[in-house]
Amino acid sequence: MSAITLDNITKTYNKGSVLAVDKATFEVAEGETFGLIGPDGAGKTSIFRVLTTLLLPDGGNATVAGLDVVKDYQAIRNCIGYMPGRFSLYQDLTVEENLRFFATIFNTSIEENYALIKDIYVQIEPFKKRRAGKLSGGMKQKLALCCALIHKPVVLFLDEPTTGVDAVSRVEFWDMLKRLKSQGISILVSTPYMDEAALCDRIALIEGGKILSIDSPANTVKKYPGKLYAVKSSNMHLLLQDLRNYEGTHSCFTFGDSMHLSFKQEAEDNISKLTAYLTSKGHQQLEINEIDAGIEDYFIRITEKANG
Amino acid sequence: MDNIAIKAEKLTKRFDDFVAVDAITFDVKQGEIFGFVGANGAGKTTAMRILCGLSKPTSGTAMVAGYDVYKDPEKIKKVIGYMSQKFSLYDDLTVMENITFYAGIYGLSDKDIKKRGQALLDQLGIGHEAKTFVSSLPLGWKQKLAFSVAIIHEPKIVFLDEPTGGVDPVTRRQFWDLIYAAADRGITVFVTTHYMDEAEYCNRVSIMVDGRIDAFDTPSNLKKRFSVNSMNEVFYQLARGAKRKAD
Amino acid sequence: MRNSALRQLFAFVQKEFYHVFRDRKTLLMLFGVPIAQILLFGFLLTNEIKNAKIVVCDYAKDYGSQEIIRKIEASKYFNVKKASLSHDEIEAAFKSGEIKMAIVFPAGFYNDLSHLNKAQIQVIADGSDPNTATTLTSYLSSILRDYQSQEMAQNNMPYTIVPEVKMLYNPELLGAPNFVPGVMALVLMLVCAMMTSISIVKEKELGTMEILLVSPLKPFLVIISKTIPYLLISLMNLVVILSLSVFLLHLEIKGSVLLLFAESTLFIISSLALGLLISVNAESQMSAMMTSQLSLMMPTMILTGFMFPIENMPWVLRMISNIVPSKYYYTIVKAVMLKGLGFSAIWQETLILGFITFVLVMLNLRNFKTRLA
Numbered sequence: 013m014s015a016i017t018l019d020n021i022t023k024t025y026n027k028g029s030v031l032a033v034d035k036a037t038f039e040v041a042e043g044e045t046f047g048l049i050g051p052d053g054a055g056k057t058s059i060f061r062v063l064t065t066l067l068l069p070d071g072g073n074a075t076v077a078g079l080d081v082v083k084d085y086q087a088i089r090n091c092i093g094y095m096p097g098r099f100s101l102y103q104d105l106t107v108e109e110n111l112r113f114f115a116t117i118f119n120t121s122i123e124e125n126y127a128l129i130k131d132i133y134v135q136i137e138p139f140k141k142r143r144a145g146k147l148s149g150g151m152k153q154k155l156a157l158c159c160a161l162i163h164k165p166v167v168l169f170l171d172e173p174t175t176g177v178d179a180v181s182r183v184e185f186w187d188m189l190k191r192l193k194s195q196g197i198s199i200l201v202s203t204p205y206m207d208e209a210a211l212c213d214r215i216a217l218i219e220g221g222k223i224l225s226i227d228s229p230a231n232t233v234k235k236y237p238g239k240l241y242a243v244k245s246s247n248m249h250l251l252l253q254d255l256r257n258y259e260g261t262h263s264c265f266t267f268g269d270s271m272h273l274s275f276k277q278e279a280e281d282n283i284s285k286l287t288a289y290l291t292s293k294g295h296q297q298l299e300i301n302e303i304d305a306g307i308e309d310y311f312i313r314i315t316e317k318a319n320g
Numbered sequence: 321m322d323n324i325a326i327k328a329e330k331l332t333k334r335f336d337d338f339v340a341v342d343a344i345t346f347d348v349k350q351g352e353i354f355g356f357v358g359a360n361g362a363g364k365t366t367a368m369r370i371l372c373g374l375s376k377p378t379s380g381t382a383m384v385a386g387y388d389v390y391k392d393p394e395k396i397k398k399v400i401g402y403m404s405q406k407f408s409l410y411d412d413l414t415v416m417e418n419i420t421f422y423a424g425i426y427g428l429s430d431k432d433i434k435k436r437g438q439a440l441l442d443q444l445g446i447g448h449e450a451k452t453f454v455s456s457l458p459l460g461w462k463q464k465l466a467f468s469v470a471i472i473h474e475p476k477i478v479f480l481d482e483p484t485g486g487v488d489p490v491t492r493r494q495f496w497d498l499i500y501a502a503a504d505r506g507i508t509v510f511v512t513t514h515y516m517d518e519a520e521y522c523n524r525v526s527i528m529v530d531g532r533i534d535a536f537d538t539p540s541n542l543k544k545r546f547s548v549n550s551m552n553e554v555f556y557q558l559a560r561g562a563k564r565k566a567d
Numbered sequence: 568m569r570n571s572a573l574r575q576l577f578a579f580v581q582k583e584f585y586h587v588f589r590d591r592k593t594l595l596m597l598f599g600v601p602i603a604q605i606l607l608f609g610f611l612l613t614n615e616i617k618n619a620k621i622v623v624c625d626y627a628k629d630y631g632s633q634e635i636i637r638k639i640e641a642s643k644y645f646n647v648k649k650a651s652l653s654h655d656e657i658e659a660a661f662k663s664g665e666i667k668m669a670i671v672f673p674a675g676f677y678n679d680l681s682h683l684n685k686a687q688i689q690v691i692a693d694g695s696d697p698n699t700a701t702t703l704t705s706y707l708s709s710i711l712r713d714y715q716s717q718e719m720a721q722n723n724m725p726y727t728i729v730p731e732v733k734m735l736y737n738p739e740l741l742g743a744p745n746f747v748p749g750v751m752a753l754v755l756m757l758v759c760a761m762m763t764s765i766s767i768v769k770e771k772e773l774g775t776m777e778i779l780l781v782s783p784l785k786p787f788l789v790i791i792s793k794t795i796p797y798l799l800i801s802l803m804n805l806v807v808i809l810s811l812s813v814f815l816l817h818l819e820i821k822g823s824v825l826l827l828f829a830e831s832t833l834f835i836i837s838s839l840a841l842g843l844l845i846s847v848n849a850e851s852q853m854s855a856m857m858t859s860q861l862s863l864m865m866p867t868m869i870l871t872g873f874m875f876p877i878e879n880m881p882w883v884l885r886m887i888s889n890i891v892p893s894k895y896y897y898t899i900v901k902a903v904m905l906k907g908l909g910f911s912a913i914w915q916e917t918l919i920l921g922f923i924t925f926v927l928v929m930l931n932l933r934n935f936k937t938r939l940a
Contacts, residue, residue, distance in 0.1 A: 050488075051459070051487060051489070051491075053459050054488075061939060064781050065780075065781065066777060066780055066781065066939040089781055089782060089783050094778060096774050096777045096778065097774075101775065102585075104585065105582065105586075109585065113582050114782075116575055116579075117575050117784050119574075150359075160778075175485070176482075176485065176514065177360065178362075178559065179359075179514065179552060179555050180555075180556055180559040180560055181360065204487075205515075248521075249504075252497075265490070265493050268516075268520040268521075268551070269539060308489050311489055315488065315490060316490070
């Protein structure tokens with residue numbers, strides 16, 4: 013049985029004038045960590061809210077743990093954990109009070125499922141008497157995860173758990189997800205950070221309410237059409253402008269300390285011609301290397317296509 | 321010393337017994353893109369507030385655009401621009417009304433507002449959207465517009481607080497094109513971000529840990545020093561040792 | 568299952584109390600405002616009036632009237648001017664604000680008193696200033712009583728002087744003790760409706776509502792848990808207000824305290840239901856506050872009858888006042904507390920209030936959203 017299924021789910025707002033989710037179809041297998049990758053406004057949160065029974069879809073069917081999101085919403089609410097995008101704990105309650113409250117409303121106690129949250133909770137336990145509002149972003153995130161896990165959910169929904177969290181906390185957070193996966197919990201997680209996509213079993217790329225691709229991270233990047241090159245020179249800003257003006261360029265975007273370049277047509281002499289062009293423009297310390305595309309490269313590529 | 325935009329020396333800010341900013345020393349050159357990176361709660365926001373003239377330091381010195389943060393915070397405010405992810409433009413005003421409002425705050429003449437406003441919209445390719453309400457613009461456009469508005473008065477320095485959070489990858493890069501263009505015009509850019517690839521786009525980067533600046537150099541030198549391939553790893557190595565996690 | 572629902576309820580109510588007691592502003596609103604209102608009023612009420620200008624028209628000019636006038640003049644409360652004014656002239660003096668009270672001794676006052684053992688005097692007071700009017704008439708009554716007992720001691724005759732009090736401009740003398748029932752209606756409405764709606768909208772703003780909805784909590788339980796704390800706080804407020812009224816303002820609760828609390832609970836439930844209704848449609852604490860202010864506070868202040876007499880209002884407002892729950896509650900409290908009447912006198916109001924409450928609760932049950940939109 014799949015943990016989650018979506019079949020042509022559509023969601024509109026303002027009486028149909030805003031199309032948030034457009035016929036989304038995908039499946040999350042039991043025990044899988046599935047990533048929903050896309051920028052703000054792509055429709056990620058709407059999909060989460062439909063699946064967590066907070067919103068009714070306008071069309072299509074969806075199930076969570078084999079239960080229909082419309083008909084069986086009460087049953088679903090008993091067996092899922094949900095961490096909304098915004099920090100959603102009581103700021104004026106202490107760490108412990110928050111956890112105890114959520115345990116009770118889910119008909120359980122901290123003690124009963126302590127084993128599940130132990131790894132995470134020990135990190136925030138020293139601050140258990142502190143009000144949640146006074147925690148750092150990373151700590152809040154951990155507490156929220158504990159609260160979402162305390163009733164041992166079958167499926168865990170994490171809507172942008174790492175947004176606004178620093179890089180170190182993000183790495184720690186993904187480590188925790190890995191451990192949860194080993195406990196057999198199915199996880200649907202969304203993120204705007206493309207580099208986190210590689211940590212999921214499978215990912216769906218989403219933009220403008222449409223699912224553009226569903227595959228494992230490794231297979232996703234293999235779908236990148238043609239070759240991709242990393243270009244460097246001593247004057248990066250000038251390099252970007254020159255590459256964009258180059259006639260053979262299909263697209264060029266900055267990626268960290270280099271430019272990622274793809275050509276309109278694959279040809280043997282592409283590199284030699286480009287080298288000559290850039291040298292004529294006065295670029296020094298030129299480096300051009302063929303590289304494997306990343307998720308972000310692929311995302312840019314297919315959204316370009318979608319946009320025009 | 322004309323080419324120094326910001327100079328901080330042993331800048332410290334204490335809240336009771338908590339040292340939010342711990343004797344940081346750095347300088348930013350005119351026209352430089354300066355990345356200000358750090359974990360949540362490392363003290364970035366506090367430091368940025370001091371430099372913007374919003375908060376008085378406890379000790380140390382800081383000069384911003386030639387003005388002392390103790391004596392002339394009002395003068396500082398006139399020559400800087402500011403934009404943050406959280407608050408940028410008024411949703412219930414049109415694009416042009418927002419531009420007019422911000423330009424008006426900085427005392428631009430009506431003629432200038434009209435001229436620069438139109439130029440700004442043309443540069444962003446949204447010249448026909450002047451009468452559109454900001455609420456109906458896509459997030460990416462909003463952020464780009466907010467940045468352009470933040471520098472409409474041609475400030476000496478512009479402070480950007482996580483300007484690209486949640487923005488799609490293409491728009492994020494277009495946003496950096498705007499930053500480069502501003503820097504080329506001589507505007508100093510002081511930017512904070514959680515995207516470590518963006519730290520690579522900066523001329524120099526400072527990494528704050530527990531209120532101190534633990535590293536301060538060009539991205540390539542930093543990577544060399546830590547023998548790693550990306551700024552992400554540099555940051556991870558430095559911030560992993562942070563003690564002040566719960567604050 | 569029942570046991571777990573109880574545990575959920577308890578945890579939820581406990582959490583609500585944490586919210587209340589950890590926010591000073593809320594606390595001040597909940598307990599400071601009612602106390603301040605009662606104290607403010609207590610201060611006004613106990614504020615002595617000295618040298619109030621009054622006019623005495625003595626058409627009797629006999630032993631009795633002279634004696635009483637001397638006593639009035641001797642009192643520090645009154646500043647007496649003697650004149651023979653016609654009724655129109657007295658009213659003109661009131662209008663210009665020259666006098667606060669007029670006392671008219673009819674011709675043959677002492678004659679009536681000594682032969683019939685009973686005489687009348689006419690007292691006219693300015694009802695537009697009910698506090699002063701009641702205070703002055705009570706001062707006058709005590710002077711009259713004084714005189715009567717003195718006469719009785721001398722002549723061993725039971726005399727009665729009947730002061731025929733006439734209030735100009737505000738014949739029912741709204742205000743004074745009537746203020747306490749008014750404050751009760753206002754405070755209960757404020758605490759229940761405004762605070763409940765704000766506390767629910769706060770969860771929406773914070774995003775915690777999403778988690779609560781996604782939890783196995785029954786929506787009904789969320790409603791109950793959100794309202795119980797404010798029901799308890801309201802009852803505590805009621806105790807505070809009544810204690811202050813009795814011990815500080817020396818206001819007597821003439822009727823059954825039990826009945827008063829029972830009726831108050833009914834009113835509290837109607838207010839809680841109103842608060843819930845507001846919270847359904849408000850998206851921010853600010854808008855919940857504004858809606859409460861406009862749709863609840865204003866009608867309570869204006870259409871309940873304790874500040875402005877409803878009888879004098881245009882018919883539109885009179886009609887609207889019929890659906891304002893606080894109007895009935897105010898009438899009930901006045902009847903029980905000030906007049907000492909029993910349930911038989913207020914069953915109609917209770918029935919209407921009960922009906923309104925029932926409609927509100929039903930509206931809530933129909934409107935409660937088990938989803939976000």
